[in-house]
Amino acid sequence: MTWCDVLYHPGWAATAALLAVVVRLQRRGWWDPRACTVRLTGKTAIVTGANTGIGKFIALDFARRGARVILACRSESRGTAALKEIKEKTGNSDIHLRLVDLSSLDSVREFSKGILEDEKALHILVNNAGVSGLPRQITKDGFDMCFATNHLGPFLLTSLLLDLMKRSTPARIVNLSSVNHKKGQVDFSHFHGENLTYHMDKVYNHTKLHNIICTNELARRLQGTGVTANSVHPGVVMTEVMRHYPFIVRFLFSLIGFFFFKSPEEGAVSSIYCAVAEETEGITGKYFDSDCSIVLPAPLARDAALAVKDFEICERLTSKL
Ligand SMILES: NC(=O)c1ccc[n+]([C@@H]2O[C@H](COP(=O)([O-])OP(=O)(O)OC[C@H]3O[C@@H](n4cnc5c(N)ncnc54)[C@H](OP(=O)(O)O)[C@@H]3O)[C@@H](O)[C@H]2O)c1
C-alpha cells in the first residue's frame, strides 16, 4: 500500500461524513420550540425586522402559536412578501405589516403612535432589527447610522410602547444583542459618530454592548411591574447580516457558515425561548446565550452605575426637545 492509497482510503469519506453530522447536531440547542406547547392566542406581539433572517422565524413561531403578530419592517415590498409567507405557512390571518425605519426617531414616533391608537394590548416586543458593517453615515437626527438603527431607535420604540405593555402584563421584551458585545466599548461621543473607527464590525460591537446595558437598566426600573426585559445572543447565524461587507468576507462567512453556523430558524430559538417558554416567565435583566442558557455578559454590561448613566443619556438623546 503506497501513501497514495492511504489518502484515498474510503475511511476518510466516512469519517468526514460522520464529523459533518456531529457538527450539524451540535448546532441544535437543548430547547426545541416545536416541543413547547405554549399558545399565544389572544396575545399581541411585535417583531422588528421580521421580513428576513432571524426575525422572520421568530414571527413565524408566534404566528403558529396563534398570536396577533405585527411585523415592523422598513420595506413595504419585503414586508409584504414575508406577511404573505407567514400567513400561508401558519394559516393565521391575524398578521399585520407596519412600516418603520428604526434609524429615524420621527419614524419610530409615527409607528408607535399608530400602535397606541390601534392596539388594545402588547404582550411581546422583540427588538430584532439590526445592521452591521455600515460605512460612516450620520442620520438626520445627528446620530451615527448604526447606533441609531441598533440602539437609539429600538430604545425609543421600547420607551414609547412601555405603558401599553405595563397595561398588558405579564409582558416580555426581548432584545437581540450579540456575543460581539464583549469587544464593545462605551464612549458617549460614539452616538454622534465621533471617535468611531469604521473597521469591520467595530461599531456594531459597541451598539450590541449598549443593548445589554440598557436592557438591564430597563429591567431594574421595571421590577415588580410584570414586564420583563432580557437580551439574547442568537448564535452565529447565516442571514443577510453580512450584506454590507466586502465580497470576500461574505464569501468566507458563507463557506464556513455552511458547515458551522446556525440556520436562521435555529438562530431564532433563544429569542423564542425568552419570549414564550414557561421556564423563562418572570426572569428579567438576564443575558441568554444561543443555547438558551443564562450566562454573564461582559463586565461593562454589568456595571450598574454605567447603566444608569447610559440609560439617562439615551433618554435625553431620544426625547423631543
Ligand atoms: N446573524 C448573526 O450571526 C447574528 C449574530 C448575533 C446577533 N445578531 C442579531 O440578530 C438580529 C437579526 O439579525 P439577522 O442576522 O437576522 O440580520 P438580517 O438578515 O440582516 O435582518 C435584519 C433585519 O433588520 C431590518 N432592518 C435593518 N435596518 C432597519 C431599519 N433602519 N429599520 C427597520 N428595520 C431594519 C432588516 O430589514 P431589510 O431587510 O429591509 O433591510 C431586516 O429585516 C440583529 O439585531 C443582529 O445584530 C445576528
Ligand SMILES: *[C@@H]1O[C@H](CO)[C@@H](O)[C@H](O)[C@H]1NC(C)=O
Ligand atoms: C432593548 O431595550 C432597551 C431598553 O428599552 C433599549 O435601550 C435597546 O435599544 C433595546 N435593544 C435592541 C436590540 O433593540
Ligand SMILES: *[C@@H]1O[C@H](CO)[C@@H](O)[C@H](O)[C@H]1NC(C)=O
Ligand atoms: C474621544 O475619546 C477621547 C478618549 O477616550 C476623549 O477624551 C474625547 O473626549 C473623545 N472625543 C469626543 C469628541 O468626545
Ligand SMILES: *[C@@H]1O[C@H](CO)[C@@H](O)[C@H](O)[C@H]1NC(C)=O
Ligand atoms: C467584534 O467582536 C467580535 C466577536 O467578539 C470580534 O471577533 C471582532 O474582532 C470585534 N471587532 C472589532 C473590530 O473589534
